[in-house]
Amino acid sequence: MADNTYDVIIIGSGPGGYVTAIRSAQLGLKTAVVEREHLGGICLNWGCIPTKALLRSAEILDHANHAKSYGLTLEGKMTADVKDVVARSRGVSARLNSGVAFLMKKNKIDVIWGEAKLSKPGEVIVGKSTKPVVQPQNPVPKGVLGEGTYKAKHIIVATGARPRALPGIEPDGKLIWTYFEAMKPDFMPKSLVVMGSGAIGIEFASFYRSMGVDVTVVELMDNIMPVEDAEISGIARKALEKRGLKIITGAKVSKVEKAANSITAHVETKDGKVQQITADRLISAVGVQGNIENLGLEALGIKTDRGCIVIDGYGKTNVPGIYAIGDVAGPPMLAHKAEHEGVICVEKIAGLPHVHPMDKGKIPGCTYCNPQVASVGLTEAKAKAEGREIRVGRYSFGANGKAIALGEDNGLVKTIFDAKTGELLGAHMVGAEVTELIQGFVIAMNLETTEEELMHTVFPHPTLSEMMKESVLDAYGRVLNA
Numbered sequence: 001m002a003d004n005t006y007d008v009i010i011i012g013s014g015p016g017g018y019v020t021a022i023r024s025a026q027l028g029l030k031t032a033v034v035e036r037e038h039l040g041g042i043c044l045n046w047g048c049i050p051t052k053a054l055l056r057s058a059e060i061l062d063h064a065n066h067a068k069s070y071g072l073t074l075e076g077k078m079t080a081d082v083k084d085v086v087a088r089s090r091g092v093s094a095r096l097n098s099g100v101a102f103l104m105k106k107n108k109i110d111v112i113w114g115e116a117k118l119s120k121p122g123e124v125i126v127g128k129s130t131k132p133v134v135q136p137q138n139p140v141p142k143g144v145l146g147e148g149t150y151k152a153k154h155i156i157v158a159t160g161a162r163p164r165a166l167p168g169i170e171p172d173g174k175l176i177w178t179y180f181e182a183m184k185p186d187f188m189p190k191s192l193v194v195m196g197s198g199a200i201g202i203e204f205a206s207f208y209r210s211m212g213v214d215v216t217v218v219e220l221m222d223n224i225m226p227v228e229d230a231e232i233s234g235i236a237r238k239a240l241e242k243r244g245l246k247i248i249t250g251a252k253v254s255k256v257e258k259a260a261n262s263i264t265a266h267v268e269t270k271d272g273k274v275q276q277i278t279a280d281r282l283i284s285a286v287g288v289q290g291n292i293e294n295l296g297l298e299a300l301g302i303k304t305d306r307g308c309i310v311i312d313g314y315g316k317t318n319v320p321g322i323y324a325i326g327d328v329a330g331p332p333m334l335a336h337k338a339e340h341e342g343v344i345c346v347e348k349i350a351g352l353p354h355v356h357p358m359d360k361g362k363i364p365g366c367t368y369c370n371p372q373v374a375s376v377g378l379t380e381a382k383a384k385a386e387g388r389e390i391r392v393g394r395y396s397f398g399a400n401g402k403a404i405a406l407g408e409d410n411g412l413v414k415t416i417f418d419a420k421t422g423e424l425l426g427a428h429m430v431g432a433e434v435t436e437l438i439q440g441f442v443i444a445m446n447l448e449t450t451e452e453e454l455m456h457t458v459f460p461h462p463t464l465s466e467m468m469k470e471s472v473l474d475a476y477g478r479v480l481n482a
């Protein structure tokens, strides 16, 4: 029988949990992960990855529909087969799910299947899973364990999050969908209302629009993707509307009436006017909430705030020996934040010198709609609200050779600098492939690069990345190709 004592036990094998486990094992700590449902968590199975697979099908369809503008003729019309599009997306998830099993085995990390609960500091009780367990196909992880009591000096809670529901508009899985149903439709609806225009809502809206669905997005705030820079969000909105998406901002879905095979959403604007929109389905995308229930947090006196576990910059909770990382530890609820938070946490546990606490100001955010949106750091409005004197640079996709050659000439790269110090405070982009470009600015911000250093950096030609340099030059009145 396997020894049930570890240095580190991690509850949850999402991108936070499994990456933390690997780093923990690399540091020589005896490590186990408890998982109740699927290796890779929401990200690999129901989030980041399967959505990008769906969006890739959408992108290819969009390109095919514009083939003529590239001098290409397609015999007949390209159409999407929902079953095959979904099957491809599920296949991508399954492959990565098995990949996590392989990584656990390779790093000699025990996988314990079941539902974990903290019984006391240093002890985890694993009971029968409340969810259907999705065992990875191949390879099956070695050292698979199950229900029982396990001990560890350090316990890291990485239980993630689930869809938030609005009272009265609770998802029912049939007419009102969450991302689970939207990810795996068994038919292509003719019309959809998407409630909420954060990254999840807009990505699904963009996907279904490409599939030919009549989509209406309803957003409470005045701008779609409300955390983004208002100018960028405005450009994205126009582009999405040009693709036929209907967008209503400053409005809420106040009521949903259900018929046998359709819904009618009552959409109320700020001035109290109500319009009714009937559609086949409604996707509820009003955010996520941390999985903090049934973990034994209350009994141990672990502090929570607005549905998330309260931690310091190293993932420590208020109870010694218990840590939290990822979505369950609060926003931004992003996979790369979860991973980084976990690495910091376990490096601190291992006693590594010079572990830097989490800096949430330098975490990029990406939305993979068409056109894409990506950002890091302060928006123009936030920089001004902080009372900073700023310089703003802008460079349009329409002036970039590569963008024009690609047929992707709609977009903007916007940079925000501290006028006094030249510090790069924020970068915001909308347009083709910006989710791949943003990392250049993230590295610059992490290295505390100044405008001078960016201007002295040589960017390859012809690339979309040249717009990053031009935007910096523009902030200082030195733009070249515009």
Ligand SMILES: Cc1cc2nc3c(=O)[nH]c(=O)nc-3n(C[C@H](O)[C@H](O)[C@H](O)COP(=O)(O)OP(=O)(O)OC[C@H]3O[C@@H](n4cnc5c(N)ncnc54)[C@H](O)[C@@H]3O)c2cc1C
Residues within 6 Å of the ligand: 011, 012, 013, 014, 015, 016, 017, 034, 035, 036, 037, 038, 039, 040, 041, 042, 043, 044, 046, 047, 048, 049, 051, 114, 115, 116, 117, 158, 159, 160, 161, 179, 200, 291, 295, 325, 326, 327, 328, 333, 334, 335, 336, 337, 338, 366
């Ligand atoms: C549709 C969608 C698209 C997204 N796209 C992106 C994107 O493009 N980029 C990005 O960065 N983020 C994206 N996200 C967010 C991303 O998925 C999350 O931020 C990320 O999964 C959080 O990782 P985590 O490890 O904290 O938790 P999770 O991935 O939620 O994993 C938690 C794991 O813990 C397990 N668990 C929970 N409770 C217990 C228990 N008591 N015992 C045992 N196991 C338990 C769960 O089964 C789960 O496997 C998206 C999310 C959604 C829903």
